[in-house]
Amino acid sequence: MGWLVTRATNGRAGVPDGRAGRGGSARLLVLALATALGLLAGGIGATGANAASVCAGRPAKTLKFGTGELRVYRTRSYACALAVAVKPGARRKMSVQIQPRGGRPVVDRGNFTQQAGPVTVHALNRCVRVSGTVSGKTGTTGWILC
Numbered sequence: 001m002g003w004l005v006t007r008a009t010n011g012r013a014g015v016p017d018g019r020a021g022r023g024g025s026a027r028l029l030v031l032a033l034a035t036a037l038g039l040l041a042g043g044i045g046a047t048g049a050n051a052a053s054v055c056a057g058r059p060a061k062t063l064k065f066g067t068g069e070l071r072v073y074r075t076r077s078y079a080c081a082l083a084v085a086v087k088p089g090a091r092r093k094m095s096v097q098i099q100p101r102g103g104r105p106v107v108d109r110g111n112f113t114q115q116a117g118p119v120t121v122h123a124l125n126r127c128v129r130v131s132g133t134v135s136g137k138t139g140t141t142g143w144i145l146c
Helices: 002-006 021-043
Strands: 058-065 068-074 078-085 092-100 106-112 115-122 128-134 137-140
Touching: 058 128, 058 137, 068 092, 068 128, 068 137, 078 092, 078 128, 092 115, 106 115, 115 128
Parallel strands: none
Antiparallel strands: 058 068, 068 078, 078 115, 092 106, 092 128, 128 137
16 A cells, blocks of 8 residues: 555556656656757757757847847847857857837847857737847847837
């Protein structure tokens, strides 16, 4: 009786749910190997301006400036932005800001090696204004995505 209280089942009496024992360990090992392989495959050649975006949605605008690039993405309801350094490497001051019309800006700033952001705002039927800074050089949009 103590076994039924301390051990979860999958709905069938007396059958463990698969999270313990050799089957669970094998699944965890396969998951860990698949994750490592995915990181290795995705990490090769995915640096700098060629890195895959962490924002959801489709690219809406890209603005290049002296030391970086400001990228804006859009889904139906949200807008997302990030500032990416042209030459990643040493830590330097970076920031990205996105503001929906009539709302407060969302900011990510600090010392980064590759990118600042992503920052996301709810932008259903709203324009947004985006700015990004990399090593003192700034790129700014006006009101976009209206």
